[in-house]
Amino acid sequence: MMFAESSPATETRSEGRVRPSTSPKTYRATLAIPTTPEEASNLLTRVERIVDKGRVTNELLLDLARFLGANSAAWTPVNRARLRRALAGFDGTAVVDAIVAMIQSHPRTDILDEAELALRGLAPHSASRMRRLVLEPGLDAGVRVCILRAAARLDTSGSAESVRLALSDPETELRDAAIALLAELALPTGRAWLQQRLDRESSAMVQDAIRDALASFPR
């Protein structure tokens, strides 16, 4: 799978499997960047009409994804929620790929956090696509964590195996996230998995995280 190497800020980007016919060379952002809450609201109203009419394009999807996590007064809590709802109106796989392409270009924590929230708002069947992407070694560890968290919250039982696998991932950040997820989601098998991992874990930081998680687990 290919993901964007160029910044959305440059207005030209490559993309994943959002739509094979969309050329990475020709894609140009079409939505003006809002600077006020009113401009963002107007933009969202237009987008919502487009979604209602079913005239969604992958260019629009990529355009919208770049506003996730924006540090801008335009994106009030209400507008951010509308943006995520608009994204949830798209086809699950296409929107997952577009969001992942965007965060792979900008794996900044605040962007990852809002992307995770957007992914959690998609249809539950999107979780299977997310679980596959968690295994993509070419993705940034922070991006994989974001996708894992979203999949686990969107479809907890269906994603349990992905969380278990992440406990043994070579990336410390993935293991740390998986530990936190097990504690938070209180999966029935979580305690046993954590105990097993503790016996094999080499990182002192991750060992501490496991002990903390075990202490918080319901007995």
Added chain:
Amino acid sequence: MSYLLRRTRRAVWVGGTRSRDAAVREFERTDADTDGLSVFEVENDEQRSAVVAAIACERQRMSRVDLLEVERDVIERYGVVQNTPDKGTTPVPAANALHCSLDWDAETLRRFAEDLFAEGRAPREHSAAAVRAVVRRLDPDGVLGDEAQAFVRAERAKSAPSHEKP
């Protein structure tokens, strides 16, 4: 003394995953960041708690919050820190009142991030339990946005004595 807080994650700054490139990306501005990068200025733990609660409400999860804390006078060596309470967009008004913007160019942001990394700065970690405690202290009606309000209500319901639960 006041500190400016920026949301980040531990893996970027600490341990075997520590990475200069990742640190720079934490301060990379996109074209959608029309106000510059958001930071929050705090002088005490109460204000710090408001920021932690705001981040938890914004991302609607009760996991650890990592915040890089930098002294205001250190940051001002790189550029102007604008107090911009009107540009805070978290669901918690008390945190928005602390909002500041680093409306700097890409090169300045990069230099700032590289220097923080070279100094060995590490984020202050707020555990999941600490995050839960500050969220439970919020008044749901004072939180902005339906989703964030529901998040706070759900969390407070978990902590309520069983006879008070709906």
